Amino acid sequence: MLTERQLLILKAIVDDYITNAEPVGSRSVSKRDEVSYSPATIRNEMSDLEELGFLEKPHSSAGRIPSQKGYRYYVDHLLSPTKLTKGEVSDIESVLDHRFNEFEQLIKQSAKVLSSLTSYTSIVLGPEVFESTLRQIQLIPISSSQAVVIIVTDTGHVESQTVQFPGDLEGAELEKVVNILNDRLRGVPLARLQDKLSVEISTLLKQYVNQYESMLKMLGEVFQTHQNEKVFYGGKTNILAQPEFNNVERVRNILNIFEEDTLVSKLFRSEGNGLTIKIGEENRFEPFDDCTIITATYSLDGNHMGTVGILGPTRMEYPRVISIMDYLSKDMTKILTAWHQKNS
Amino acid sequence: MLTERQLLILKAIVDDYITNAEPVGSRSVSKRDEVSYSPATIRNEMSDLEELGFLEKPHSSAGRIPSQKGYRYYVDHLLSPTKLTKGEVSDIESVLDHRFNEFEQLIKQSAKVLSSLTSYTSIVLGPEVFESTLRQIQLIPISSSQAVVIIVTDTGHVESQTVQFPGDLEGAELEKVVNILNDRLRGVPLARLQDKLSVEISTLLKQYVNQYESMLKMLGEVFQTHQNEKVFYGGKTNILAQPEFNNVERVRNILNIFEEDTLVSKLFRSEGNGLTIKIGEENRFEPFDDCTIITATYSLDGNHMGTVGILGPTRMEYPRVISIMDYLSKDMTKILTAWHQKNS
DNA sequence: TTTAGCACTCGCAGATCGAGAGTGCTAACA
DNA sequence: TGTTAGCACTCTCGATCTGCGAGTGCTAAA
Incomplete structure (x- = not known):
């Protein structure tokens, strides 16, 4: 079991790394408002956290970065969901409220908002025909x-x-x-x-x-020859802006995946209902070893219909993305239901 | 006017650079079979060709590379179209001969063959509705x-x-x-x-x-709300494999263009009939300053219908690509005509 | 238990250097 | 006069080195 202090430090490190994309050292943790220990103390704790597998060192004299296990723990226990800003809420609502005739228009729009709000790549799966x-x-x-x-x-x-x-x-x-x-x-x-x-x-x-x-x-x-469920993308190239993907070879591997919709729909189809988060190797797919995929489902009359998904680096803005996805998927469900009632 | 020997050397340099993607020096030109001059002679000619604007030096002690003007001259006067291999011909024919019900299937297939044969990115525009x-x-x-x-x-x-x-x-x-x-x-x-x-x-x-x-x-x-003409892509990421595109920033710029079909269809719509080649800045579009676009048109009953296009680096395998595009566009026209007669 | 102090590690950026490729000029040659 | 051998010169590239800075881990004191 981790002590209170270890939790505090782990959270601080993940939060810091998520925003700065650089290994975080004991000093910068110590400087945070919520932390009131000296760098030396932090160092000891960090060393322990590393031994427990929550942190990693890129090399001996860099700071620490969260390991996959660290992210997992963060997501499961530490993360405090952000409240969406008014702007975000109105972005989502204004886009989805738009009158639409075809089902697919709603889905396309959703993919677009999602990627523009998160600046990751969004993947939205249509209904499983x-x-x-x-x-x-x-x-x-x-x-x-x-x-x-x-x-x-x-x-x-x-x-x-x-x-x-x-x-x-x-x-x-x-x-x-x-x-x-x-x-x-x-x-x-x-x-x-x-x-x-x-x-x-x-x-x-x-x-x-x-x-x-x-x-x-x-x-x-x-x-x-039924079409498979359709796949819609938003911000396909957003992921290229992330510092961890500045290598053309890797980028190519990932973009190639996007060209095969059947593969994508397999990878992103959400099993359960609600929100799913797969971090790094949890995706069981090598090109995504340092990516996180978050999926949420939208439904119609309580029946699971499709999936909205986000692909980003493991160093993802979890709190914000989760809040957004949660809100969006529920809104989609709501609008879909209203639309369906009107048109049946 | 260029002398015979200058033409020979210019052609040799372009050919060499196209296949090796590296500045070519006097020695390697001299070693070619069709060239029977010493490196020193070649050097003098190269120096002249540079002065005339056909060649460029990346830096003083590298070999020469063709300038945009050099490519243009090569394409207009020097290039000897390759004969397609049996494999290439049968690749095209087998893909296009495939029975298809919808017009779009033919176009999709064409985009696919084209990119796989050339290993550049292909863009095929559907009929202008x-x-x-x-x-x-x-x-x-x-x-x-x-x-x-x-x-x-x-x-x-x-x-x-x-x-x-x-x-x-x-x-x-x-x-x-x-x-x-x-x-x-x-x-x-x-x-x-x-x-x-x-x-x-x-x-x-x-x-x-x-x-x-x-x-x-x-x-x-x-x-x-008619759809604009549809755009089909083949090998979107092929271009990433070219050594000149190993910079994520530039790649991103280009891939982003692909996300906007209206822009793409404007850029690739071919004006005249037949084959058009636009090299570098001739595209009048900054992200394509070191790309070449080759387009060809396919038609139905003599009426221009759509465009097949290729996007690659200016260092493009012109002879082969031109031959392929020529063959493909004619074959598309042929098959389209047959199909249309059958189904009207 | 916490913290200050300090030696140590390691990557990074810059400097240096030699090798290699290629040029341009000059002078000799056919 | 056109061609070529020779040679000094230029420039990049990769390897090696070095000092700096960031950060750690240990020890000893508070």
Whole structure:
């Protein structure tokens, strides 16, 4: 167990390092208002804290920096959340209050505010489409051989896709198909559309439609090639401004990750509900060994919908970022709920 | 006028510098097969070429590097286009031959091949929507207060947009509206939809539709908020691998540009038809002062449609990149034309 | 238990230096 | 007269050294 004094010093060191990005020595800890011990005393304590694994020395005559364990302890026990300033609150609210037609606009906006407020990189994951269910499906021929399929989910997400399409299908038949699909598939989770298609729908189609084979094939493709949940970024290059990332090679590794949305959505998908903080190697992903990822979830009617995330250095402004994310994710939930009620 | 020998030497220097990224000295020029002069002779010529502005010295005892004027001369007069290797040709063809349903898939793929073949960053601009005309418009209610508007252009581009929608519009009326719109707007350039709407359509709607006011407002918004031409990237971080970009600050400047699609599409839109090469300051954009941008256009039925572009250092593998871009843009045009014929 | 004092460590920035690459000039050569 | 060998000179780069400053850890005194 750490003594009161050790806690005080650990907190002081983390706070200092977070703002200055430089190893902090005993003298500068001692000079802080909340600390009333001499440098020598601090040194002893620091030495102990190092032995316990909370601090590290870059080299023998530099100050100490928090270790991963140190950050973890800080986050779990020491950190005092900041109250958001009026400016921050109004930044968030004004951006989110903006009237929007599409779900995605809200998410894009959120990514933008989040990155501009924190000056880290923000990642916002759209709803996990596979968990949402189908509300409506439409089929619109746009040429003799092409059609647009539109799928609307219960969460209000709209997806359109152009497909090859049996040209000689006449209007009445087409309507029939659409009716069958809507009839049978409403409420079915997107992930299960495939199954339903091959089991129920195929026999039905056979009865009513001439071109049912190519139709089936087409539908099969549509249901298969669902987009993954979309990923939105804010301030992709913000992270380059952090002093710990002044190495082009490392930067490149990280930016490359951003190019693969599936990987990103795996890395940032939050498991639990609420706020999650992963520090350094806790991310279990080497390029992020000295990054911290904070995620929060937003939801609709109590159902987990998506994740907002922040990527920054382990030396992150935890108190502020946490407060912001907490506020933002709750606000998103609120607005989403209101929006959904209005549009269902 | 430059002498034969000066041309030979200039070409040798540019070629060498392009591949090695290091100032080239008289000795290494002299050692080349096509050059049969002693280093001393070369030195004299190099000195002259420098005086004429084709070469530069990083410092007095380094070799020479091509100046912007040197590259320009090289590109205009000296460069011998390489023949693409079988591998390159088949890379391009196999990627583009891939069956695709949506226009954008072709463009995305093109961006990808281009960047992977050149190892620079590729930028491909989609069709300039404002120049294309409307082929079909559809309106699908998806809830009591929302609808999806789908616009198909003559180039086969499909665009969907969710909008607020007068809920109490009944089926028959809706159909009427859609018919009017299609009737009156087919063949109209997207840029002119607004005008048409306020002039012709509004009076027509007034006759047939109860909710014509909110309907008009909604349509007005749809026609206004057209997406700009889309921008697709390939190998965004490729440029970081170039030795001239090992400075995080500069890299950040360039990557930031990529975050603003409108800016990018302005910078990369090609004016003329065919291949354009802009070297360094010719780009008239400071962050690109030591970059070269090569653009080529692809077209449909002879109409300029979009642009493929490459961003790399001024020290670019001109011969190879030019050949690749030429081939790719022509292939895109070919495939696009075939695709369009099939689907119109 | 806390603190002052002090020797010690180590990285960093600046200075110095030699090696290597390349130039420019001069003088000899074909 | 054009070409080339020779050579002194310039400049960068990396290695080595040095003093400084920041910071530590230990000891002994308060």
